[in-house]
Amino acid sequence: MDRFIRRENTGRTPATEPRVSTYPLASAIAEMGAPMSFPRDAEIYRESNPANYLYKVISGTVRTFKALSNGRRQIRAFYLPGDIFGVETGEKHAFSAEAITDAKLVVIERKVVVALAARDNDVARQLWSLTSRELRHAQDHVLLLIQSAQERVAGFLLEMANRVPAGNEIELPMPRQDIADYLGLTIETVSRMLTHLEKGATIALPTSRRIVLRNRSALNRINGESGAPLYLTTS
Amino acid sequence: MDRFIRRENTGRTPATEPRVSTYPLASAIAEMGAPMSFPRDAEIYRESNPANYLYKVISGTVRTFKALSNGRRQIRAFYLPGDIFGVETGEKHAFSAEAITDAKLVVIERKVVVALAARDNDVARQLWSLTSRELRHAQDHVLLLIQSAQERVAGFLLEMANRVPAGNEIELPMPRQDIADYLGLTIETVSRMLTHLEKGATIALPTSRRIVLRNRSALNRINGESGAPLYLTTS
DNA sequence: CGACCATTTGATATGGATCAAGCGATGTGG
DNA sequence: CCACATCGCTTGATCCATATCAAATGGTCG
Numbered sequence: 001m002d003r004f005i006r007r008e009n010t011g012r013t014p015a016t017e018p019r020v021s022t023y024p025l026a027s028a029i030a031e032m033g034a035p036m037s038f039p040r041d042a043e044i045y046r047e048s049n050p051a052n053y054l055y056k057v058i059s060g061t062v063r064t065f066k067a068l069s070n071g072r073r074q075i076r077a078f079y080l081p082g083d084i085f086g087v088e089t090g091e092k093h094a095f096s097a098e099a100i101t102d103a104k105l106v107v108i109e110r111k112v113v114v115a116l117a118a119r120d121n122d123v124a125r126q127l128w129s130l131t132s133r134e135l136r137h138a139q140d141h142v143l144l145l146i147q148s149a150q151e152r153v154a155g156f157l158l159e160m161a162n163r164v165p166a167g168n169e170i171e172l173p174m175p176r177q178d179i180a181d182y183l184g185l186t187i188e189t190v191s192r193m194l195t196h197l198e199k200g201a202t203i204a205l206p207t208s209r210r211i212v213l214r215n216r217s218a219l220n221r222i223n224g225e226s227g228a229p230l231y232l233t234t235s
Numbered sequence: 236m237d238r239f240i241r242r243e244n245t246g247r248t249p250a251t252e253p254r255v256s257t258y259p260l261a262s263a264i265a266e267m268g269a270p271m272s273f274p275r276d277a278e279i280y281r282e283s284n285p286a287n288y289l290y291k292v293i294s295g296t297v298r299t300f301k302a303l304s305n306g307r308r309q310i311r312a313f314y315l316p317g318d319i320f321g322v323e324t325g326e327k328h329a330f331s332a333e334a335i336t337d338a339k340l341v342v343i344e345r346k347v348v349v350a351l352a353a354r355d356n357d358v359a360r361q362l363w364s365l366t367s368r369e370l371r372h373a374q375d376h377v378l379l380l381i382q383s384a385q386e387r388v389a390g391f392l393l394e395m396a397n398r399v400p401a402g403n404e405i406e407l408p409m410p411r412q413d414i415a416d417y418l419g420l421t422i423e424t425v426s427r428m429l430t431h432l433e434k435g436a437t438i439a440l441p442t443s444r445r446i447v448l449r450n451r452s453a454l455n456r457i458n459g460e461s462g463a464p465l466y467l468t469t470s
Numbered sequence: 471c472g473a474c475c476a477t478t479t480g481a482t483a484t485g486g487a488t489c490a491a492g493c494g495a496t497g498t499g500g
Numbered sequence: 501c502c503a504c505a506t507c508g509c510t511t512g513a514t515c516c517a518t519a520t521c522a523a524a525t526g527g528t529c530g
Contacts, residue, residue, distance in 0.1 A: 074378055124359065128362075128363045131363065133324075136324060138374050139311065139329065142309065142311070142377055146309055146380065
């Protein structure tokens with residue numbers, strides 16, 4: 001796959017989850033998956049590569065994206081610890097995946113999971129549910145993209161805040177360029193919208209990567225529509 | 236549901252498909268579904284209504300959309316004859332559905348299909364596959380929305396042309412406003428892009444609803460990236 | 471300390487929205 | 501059957517949000 005990929009010292013993580021889990025997919029990944037580490041900006045897989053593996057994020061952040069002809073890039077999603085990605089509808093990946101920060105993943109062969117799903121309805125249902133999550137996310141993404149720059153940035157912040165339920169402070173793992181490519185804006189516009197929100201006391205920016213939501217209802221008001229994006233966390 | 240809905244004279248359509256079909260979902264719908272007619276602009280279901288039915292388009296065109304707070308509207312998809320819609324990930328519809336033209340649908344209870352899926356893996360797989368199609372479509376939609384107005388319109392025309400494999404002439408069932416709401420543009424911009432394409436001899440517009448693709452490769456060039464959207468036809 | 475990279479800030483350009491009017495087809499009533 | 505109202509679409513003029521181009525700032529690492 002890539003020169004950056006290397007197997008961990010295979011000291012299996014202690015099974016903190018019950019052996020007969022209500023989440024058989026999660027257990028399967030935990031028990032049969034291989035831990036792997038990727039340094040910052042390493043490629044995990046590339047668009048049009050065969051989709052032979054599923055990935056679960058243990059630590060770090062991953063982006064999936066599509067590179068466009070004109071050099072632009074469309075980021076489809078960010079995956080945080082606990083998220084599963086790489087579930088493809090076809091034989092090939094439709095997007096590329098890269099580590100945004102140093103990341104630890106657990107990797108499991110697709111065919112193992114598919115075989116499991118054939119025997120175990122719960123696994124099948126969970127796979128289907130992963131696709132559903134992706135669908136909901138893509139639909140929310142569409143909704144974001146038809147809004148103004150202000151609204152998109154507000155929506156993005158709320159989305160991230162919902163995924164990291166750690167109060168009102170978010171540590172953004174990704175650079176401005178990634179946010180811009182996710183929102184279909186330029187980094188300059190993203191930056192301006194953030195400083196504008198800061199001037200309005202809606203957020204604070206202790207550092208460029210750390211964002212304090214000082215007025216969530218104002219953000220929700222800006223965001224207007226679109227309801228809480230349930231998002232891609234493994235239940 | 237709605238005052239417009241009325242059952243057909245229940246003369247079942249003759250089963251042209253083999254009794255033991257390779258598409259058990261399609262047969263189930265054909266055999267157990269109820270035919271219904273909707274006049275132009277009739278509501279089929281509304282956002283947040285319980286999602287108790289699946290729908291298959293027999294004739295006519297359907298749009299699904301979300302109404303936004305500011306009066307705007309985001310059209311998610313157009314469904315043509317043969318397409319199945321109404322498959323929801325949750326208990327409630329996330330979008331509303333309306334007939335764009337007079338439309339004949341076949342309606343089947345969700346729980347019937349779900350029960351069938353529990354026994355028949357093929358049905359389950361087909362349901363999953365419907366979600367996958369929707370996902371692919373939503374992803375293609377995202378890709379459209381980050382492009383220029385020119386590119387979006389070109390992409391839309393190619394998408395429609397791929398779905399109606401009737402040569403180079405498309406009969407658009409929807410008004411400009413629907414196209415605009417699908418592409419996140421205004422009707423004026425859509426109109427301008429079309430006349431611009433016409434002036435460049437890329438398309439012809441015998442009537443406002445009828446579009447002749449005179450130079451598909453030029454359209455593909457404008458569209459640039461994004462690969463053929465496989466789209467939502469029932470296999 | 472100095473180089474580098476990410477981010478912010480500023481000045482200007484531009485694509486698409488908005489506002490407004492005209493046009494053509496369709497349907498209705500006199 | 502024609503005149504007129506209506507509706508969907510196109511065309512034109514102007515405005516504005518965001519892109520683009522350019523430079524300054526700040527933070528990080530050798």
